[in-house]
Amino acid sequence: MEPLNNDLSQMKAKKLFTLFILHAFLTLQAQIPFVKERNHINLTEWLFAKGVHYNAQKINFNTSDWQKVSVPHTYSMDAINAMGYFQGEAWYRTQVSIPKSMANERVFIRFEAVGKEAQVYVNEKNIGEHKGGYAAFCYEITDFITPNTPVNIAVKVSNAPNFKMIPVDDNLFNHYGGMYRSVQIFSTPKTNISPTFYASSGVFVAQKEIKKEAATIEIRTHLSTQSATNSKINSKINYKIVDAKNQIVAQKEQILPPFKKDSLVTTLFEIKNPILWNGRKNPHLYTVQISLEANNKTDQIHQTFGLKTFEVTAEKGTQLNHQDYRLYGVAMHQEWKQTGPALSAEQHHKDMAIIDEIGATALRLSHYQHADLTYQLADEKGILVWTEIPFVHDYSGREQENAKMQLTELILQNYNHPSIFTWGLWNEVRAYNSKSEACVQLTEELNKLAHQLDPTRPTASASDRGIEGFMENITNLQAWNKYYGWYYGKYEDLGKWLDESHSKYPTIPLGISEYGAGGNIANQNNSIQDKPFGQNFPEMDQSLCHEISWKIIKDRPFVWSSFVWNIFDFSVAGWNRGGITNLNHKGLVTYDRTTKKDAFYFYKTNWSKEAVLYIAERRNTIRKETETTVKVYTNQPTATLWLNGKKIATQKLTSDINIIEFKNIKLAKGNNHIELKAGKLTDDVNWMLD
Template identity: 40%
Template structure:
């Protein structure tokens, strides 16, 4: 077991010391903090319905009012204000407790009222916030009202973007009860505990446990931090006395020899740090945070290194958006997307274009997915408009969002990159001076992670603003040819020597219901997006990108189709169809299986173009993707022959003859004595 390693614990702290490095079960004592879900039976109605007796809809959270209407494919979906109401019954046993409402996300501006009195406002739909309601509630029944608006405004991000701004309380809500002295829930929606990895190597690690406190007195208070290994065994415990004077923060430091490192997918090992506030030796507050010890770097010529070893970062961008649900996703929805990423074989993900659900960050920690996480500072892409105006209120909002992004996700080892913007333009107010301020703020908040951006301009723009760069490129979709991506990468690498570069988006639209026999280039803004062109796009792009390790990240656009009301293309208006998976997650397109064959070593075989069932040409090619070295093709029970896979884990039989009517296509192979096969039926007209 890993906890039996020879681990030497040296404990440094500011005030008072108590150390215990003996491995033993953790004592799960009552921690004084209660977190109660507050998601059921909310009354919902639009804010313009003020007359008495208005009919209200009962909804459960998470909820958005746009989920169904955006499926109509019209750009003028309901960006307005709505009301959520609920009853909170305050128990007599809660006397002397502090009460906080914790919102994981309300899009995009939320005003909270208790018994018709305002208690707080939050601007920003994708980050959490907590509001203390202790002095606003009474014993017994209390009315909680939340007015939420997703209306367009120039002082709240995003100003633009190729995705829907779903209105509503679209993430869970909870009620937090604490003692009068507690670990603060009010530090930009964060846990209040920051695990700062001061120095990490395979030989040793130094971790600063920095805790924000909210104290009403300082009588006999102390703070205990406990480090547990992956088996929940205590590795170290330290206790610091809280001196008089109501300090609002406290630092404790742990030095660890021979740490078990968090090593991405290969070994996503997690420690846990439990922080307890004690009064007279009794626990009055407690919370736990994940600790994944790792170190990383990016070399402009060699790429990304995790714990001193090269790691090829590849994966996809992801939107929190599912057909008929919008952004009001459950944990099961997030779990499903993680399973798709794991099946794909991704090592990384770009969480676009805003902070994602807390649950998804936890999934990435546990599954070893390296993350680029960003704020919704988004330009218009290929459309008109701007993502930035030089306005003091907007800039304050952007800085608030960046602080919230960093502080709320500070302890997630999966996060290695903070994204500052996506596809801003230079023909409106120049955002560059402000972006430099943002970069400085990110470094002040978190000196250890790297900053990046995603541009769709040339190599002479935005190159001196962040640690790293990303470019969104679509050769063979919005112009150009597939083959140009390799030359672009080489030319850009040469144009910005010393600057690590990535391809932050690349993709093409594709419908699993539209097909061609042979490649026919579609119009990007047209309605005909055949699956075959999307597949060819990805085959050629990956062939070029895989040869260039200096690209520190390679991010497909996008994991799954998503809603974008401004789009009028593909099978249906209002959808960006560049996903490897359909909007409802029910169909994995051919390109998904191409990447699975190249990224996931598990044995598999898959017949491409299987959904192109109605054929007009008797002579055709049969293409399969496989991780197994060779496979045999059979047509209508006749063995056609054996092929070996090429460098893209692809096998192609040319000039295969089909018969009139139905044709049974079968491919067979073996892996370690186990037979693998795939089949489909093609009909020759």
Template identity: 30%
Template sequence: MNLRSSLFAAAAIFLSLLPSSAQIRGFSQQRLDDWEFSKDGKTFQKVNLPHCCNASEGNPDSYYRGDSFYRTEFEVKDTQVDHYLYFEGAAQSCKVRVNGVVLANHKGGYTPFPVKINESMVEGINKVEVICNNGENLSMAPVSSDFNRNGGLHGQVWLLKMEDLYLSPEEYGQYRLRVETPEVGPNKVTTNVRAKICNPSRTETKIMVRVQLLEPDGVLAYQADRELYVKAYSEYEFSHDFFLTGLHFWDGVKDPYLYTVRIELFKGKRMLDIADTKIGYRYFELDPRKGFLLNGKPYPLRGVSLYQDMEGKALAMDASDFRADYSTVRELGANFVRLASYPHNDLAYQLCDSLGLVVQTEIPWVNVCGVNARQNYFNNIQQQMTEMVSSLYNHPSIVFWGMWSGLDEWANSSSFQGELDTEKVVEQTGVLYEIVKEMDPVRLVGFSDDTELGLPGYPQLQADYCSQNLSYGWNKTPREFGGFREALDRVGRKWAGPVAVSEYAAGINPFCHTWNHKDLKRDPSDEARHFEEYGNLLHEAHAAQVAAMPWLGFTAVGPLFDYPVAGLREGFEDSSDGEHFTVNENRWNMSDKGLVTRDRQTRKDVFYLYKSMWNKDETTVYITGRRLLRHPRGKEFSIKVYSNASGLTLYHNGRQVSRKTSPDDPTGVVWTFSGLKLKEDTDVFRVVASDGTSDEVSLSRL
């Protein structure tokens, strides 16, 4: 067997030992299981990771804020080589001890980080202790938020054992290499592969570095071998460029084509290390008049925002949870997601890569920038931004880096850092922008504002785009919902660059209903009733206006799922007949702006509005108001249907009563059958599309 064949064989044997779809964090990696957890540091219980100290609390008025103690043991057999602990997520800050020695204090609840443990590890059994804390900390973002700041080890922890020479996990995040594509176009693609090679030994070492580009089926598309010397006790900054034509582009949801870039280190015939990452070649543009273009073609980005949260688990979602949620995103037909308010677990971005979803991701600089803020607060914000970009850089789905969200006056007070300091917002936005552009000159960097750029200095913020958290119509009548476009037009006149919408929504309790549309006006002093009918009308109006604004950079309906917010008391009265209302305490402290309930059991009506608009691969027929079970005797009412069918027929108690060939609504998916009356104690209404897809509801008399 020649050298080339033996090297390929060594790589094949090594890869065969890894679990399917494994991420290679180190040449030898061990997931640390069998953890113990405590809130007082005295009484411990066994837990598995991911874990969140708030997972069992549900949605209380207040939630646990304080220390979370974790401990486990691991074995080291060879103390002569470097070892690391790699944390996928520890909220909100954490202290790491190995054998009683503090090796790290990390401030940032959502970004992964490595801890080198050589200083305190011993041959044999080693004890690791991690103290997480999610209490208030004015020197760390987020200080205030409209989401719960949960605590704990909400990601896995890995023990990494390195060889004589290895690819560092400290410089380029958990993939240990960075793949840059500074030039991508129809005629040529430039790829730059970077990694840091560490030689902790006392001798200079000659190695061979192999760089490969692999097709999805494993076929080799490019390979280069380079020999180099790495000096003793040193780090070598490896960089390799190559130029190719005729590559298959990553083209959104219709063709999310992914290559693999792999780096292998050899010393003679012995493989020292291996790292790889999925990449996608694409180019994009955000134009103030044309909107978003992907690979040179208009590609309107329409989707949802997501929080990393699930009932019974809070932050500690596992792989099956992520896969289920993103299956729902694809069912909806969205092509864009805003991963809201903080970086999510890396698996979320892997799923977006493979599904073709374009992503905005952001750091948790939300709400607070006060006149009394100290420099250590801004240092932490810059650290979290640097960690996010370093860790997530290779994901082709990410197009937008978000610097902050909702820095306005309402959350800034003497309780935190004093009143809002708009000058500091402008200054620190500029600092963040320069940091990101230095690290990543290709992607777009922006912010999410709540004020229509109405605060001093905001129209001059340094950014590639301005997005708005804007639900125009909240606490207004449906007749006023048309102001959404006017508000965005006002932003466009103030902001010279591209404008986007990072969130629009309405509080919707899917079990609160009215047949009397005169009730459909929100009272800001009494938010107990979040009628589903009100939310339907708001979303229909907003969706129609968005469709008339193709120049928007992206729009995110938000969020996809309801999530808990301690102290929020809205939308907690239920009614199935529009007349009798009951208090449901299970809905206290819940943001009900989602399209689906937190437990994932109930898709609200508006889920099917967007599915009808976005999912062109599936015929949708959905009768709205299905949970308003009773109607007044003798009164006329309408059946409203969300559907992307070419024609609909309505049957009442089995008899055809109406047929439509087109909807009357500007969204193109809202169909209304009017002038109906109940005939029996319970009547059945069935709607059938031209291809046979159907839906039916049963309605009763009051």
């Protein structure tokens, strides 16, 4: 009887597991709004195998030794944990039953990103190939499936080097492999708002004119049909635009003439007394609901958008909605120590909450298209975004078509996000000889393409060379990566460079696309500095870099943008610097997100409206000298120091970068308790005098 009971138990457990997985498929929320609004399934449970597997797309292929994984997933964690990493082919397989609710509908599969190449098979049929590790792609699979019948999906992926794709090398960041963003199957009626137009929403909201009394917008809607009767029956689109309070500001019904296959519908709207998307001051979002009715079926999606004006001048810097608006913030790579690039929605929310907390007005998404949720959160928080394609550092001269495709995907998939103020075309790509070099010609072509796809936004690029050059100033906006005091010169030299450049080139707007210094929270001896390639990157030296650099930038309003490199430590496989291998230590927050470094609180004190009181150099817990300085970051008018329970002094804030220093504080031998008070705020540390 025991084997029978075990068999029954296993059958019940298997049934319960199947029900659980199906429930998870049907209830998990997709991150992409226009997918979430449709009948969809999240494909989270997969079988995985690394390496070359011939005919792994075959239904009867033996996967008994394959690993069970959950998507988002990467197979490149060795890039973080070891020197070097696997770069090559791998496979994912799953089986899913298409529900009856998708019968008589068109069915699609959408990948938000796969690193870096993907070949997709459905029931052994090769349905498409995508090259590029950061953009979404979507295929229709209606003809390859039968509802209520198991569907076998196999995906061959590769993160191997490919000189016909950007980026062509991984000198600056890891090229992770895997299905590291979400995957969904979803369905629509036979006539739909096209989800396969470069995997975009199919809806594009373009600003035509913005005045105080009214704004004119153009909504372009891409339609698709497989209905044999659509050529005989008129369809119609209903548009409804609401503001942030869900009040209707415009609506229209449009009767469509008969059409076959694909069609583009363009409609103009006027929004009276528009509320502008105004950064952190008021990130006001409108929402347009588009309902397409055809053959008694309705396909409906929503798209949020915002209205703004944006301009940059060499003298005044940035203006948002015709008002001066300083762009200062951070750059960000999208990866965690715990998961690599395979981030959950919770991790995305936490990252954006940290950027919001520091008070940044701008965010540079380096060096590739990020997850759609990142742009959504930037829209909501009012953080202006520089987003870019991975045309980085080096080039092969054979990546032209792929670079154009990745730029097209970046723009069309993110067109409606009001937070995006510029499309970035390259970072640290160098032309040494002439304007006829392949990288220059490609940049000119990319710049032209960007303006064709989106005439409303400027292009930008980030240079580590001089003000003038073969690559420089092709894009509308130019910024420079400057590491004075880290790779060359002194921290103070940034001010000299800005002033001399502004004087010599008065018509060129100057931006700082990167600046910063490494800082390891385990390195607290400032007398040992091995920058930029050694093993000791003291945290207090990183803080000094940012104190000096921010003072320089703050006092020069003509600097149209500035971005700290980087908000988070991130992995670069093969690096051996700063006491931790495979890591770029320039982040203001540690790679695992557990510790905000001193420099983070320096910027929070200067950028955020939140009250801040923070004792710097707090991790330098073993002191050798009897007399010490207690450095405090605060935006409060006064702060009071207490030592071992005794009030020592009160000081007023006179620094324009929010630093108070209590000098010549005499420590007692052994443990010392230092406490700071400012109004209702307190902070304290314990330092040992050795």
